[in-house]
Amino acid sequence: MKRLRIGVWLLVLVLIGALPGMFPAAAQDDDHPVITADNADKLFALHYRSRFADTFAWSPDGTQIALGTPTGIKIYPAVVSGYYPPLIRTYGRVYSVAFSPDGRFIAGGDDAGELRAWDAETRLPRWVKRAHEPLVWSVIYNRDGTLISGGDDGVIRVWDAATGDMLREITGQRSAIYQLALHPDGVLLATGSGESLVRVWDITDGTQVAELSGHGTEARAVAYSPDGAILASGGGGPDDTVRLWDAQTGEALAVLDGFDNTITSLAWSPDGSLLAVGTSSGLLHLRDMRGIAARESSGVDLPVFEAHSPGVHTLAFNPDGTILASAGLDSRVRLWVVP
Numbered sequence: 001m002k003r004l005r006i007g008v009w010l011l012v013l014v015l016i017g018a019l020p021g022m023f024p025a026a027a028q029d030d031d032h033p034v035i036t037a038d039n040a041d042k043l044f045a046l047h048y049r050s051r052f053a054d055t056f057a058w059s060p061d062g063t064q065i066a067l068g069t070p071t072g073i074k075i076y077p078a079v080v081s082g083y084y085p086p087l088i089r090t091y092g093r094v095y096s097v098a099f100s101p102d103g104r105f106i107a108g109g110d111d112a113g114e115l116r117a118w119d120a121e122t123r124l125p126r127w128v129k130r131a132h133e134p135l136v137w138s139v140i141y142n143r144d145g146t147l148i149s150g151g152d153d154g155v156i157r158v159w160d161a162a163t164g165d166m167l168r169e170i171t172g173q174r175s176a177i178y179q180l181a182l183h184p185d186g187v188l189l190a191t192g193s194g195e196s197l198v199r200v201w202d203i204t205d206g207t208q209v210a211e212l213s214g215h216g217t218e219a220r221a222v223a224y225s226p227d228g229a230i231l232a233s234g235g236g237g238p239d240d241t242v243r244l245w246d247a248q249t250g251e252a253l254a255v256l257d258g259f260d261n262t263i264t265s266l267a268w269s270p271d272g273s274l275l276a277v278g279t280s281s282g283l284l285h286l287r288d289m290r291g292i293a294a295r296e297s298s299g300v301d302l303p304v305f306e307a308h309s310p311g312v313h314t315l316a317f318n319p320d321g322t323i324l325a326s327a328g329l330d331s332r333v334r335l336w337v338v339p
Helices: 002-021
Strands: 055-058 064-068 072-077 094-099 105-110 114-119 125-130 136-141 146-151 156-160 166-170 177-182 188-193 198-202 207-212 219-224 230-235 242-246 252-256 263-268 274-279 283-288 300-306 312-317 323-328 333-337
Touching: 055 094, 055 312, 055 323, 064 094, 072 094, 072 105, 094 136, 105 136, 105 146, 114 136, 114 146, 146 177, 177 219, 188 230, 198 230, 219 263, 230 263, 274 312, 274 323, 283 312
Parallel strands: 136 177, 263 312
Antiparallel strands: 055 064, 064 072, 094 105, 105 114, 114 125, 136 146, 146 156, 156 166, 177 188, 188 198, 188 219, 198 207, 219 230, 230 242, 242 252, 263 274, 274 283, 283 300, 312 323, 323 333
């Protein structure tokens, strides 16, 4: 335990020294000071932000972070000082970005409805397709060599990640698709949308395998636990809850409440012990999820932070779970160290 604490503090010290130079627009926010001995038991934001970044994605090895901006994608080393990468240009504002499982390629969807893929190392384009009307809200790579997208038109499309050929079109969603969550088995796909229902699909043949009800007006956010046992979904008013479902049977496991507004983003830590919850008011909640699967607790409420104004758009832990990144409608990206 002592070695673990020392390692965490070394990470904090490295990041405090390195992060200010990562972005040309970096600046310290007075309401989010760096970690000190007095607040090290909490999750706290370091002084890190990117101007005009709406979304992001970690590379599979955690060494890079790609930011979606109004004019394209920028790929930064995760810890470096004074580096300003070239822009991977698009013709619209990038609202979704994803790395391939091997980290070699990157895809982005924009508000012009276009889906593009690039070589992550050379930044050279591979293909571009007109994917959705009018906006591509979510993209995700599957380990079988496909790329999955969802957008305003309520259609799920499956693409050959190498060529850009469309392989499958899945219809049946009755509103815009805001988030996609792929089960670790690469077969089940959950959709977060403007509907109150959470729909689960078999991505291999396009059939709907589950329809989960319980939210109020909408269920925008979805996320599978790392072990694939639990599907978390986040709802909007008057519900404003996170609901946990058995990923295989669809059985309701628990309802997490105490949130102030519509749930807009969810992220599990790699070990499944934490669930990060972002809301439309910009608050970032953490819940201790240990004991959920065994029905021993309903999610212990941890500190709440004012992360973005007005809302949280994207949440994701880095692969080793030491950093949580958040992007908001204020066009900032923040890094939060997890002690």
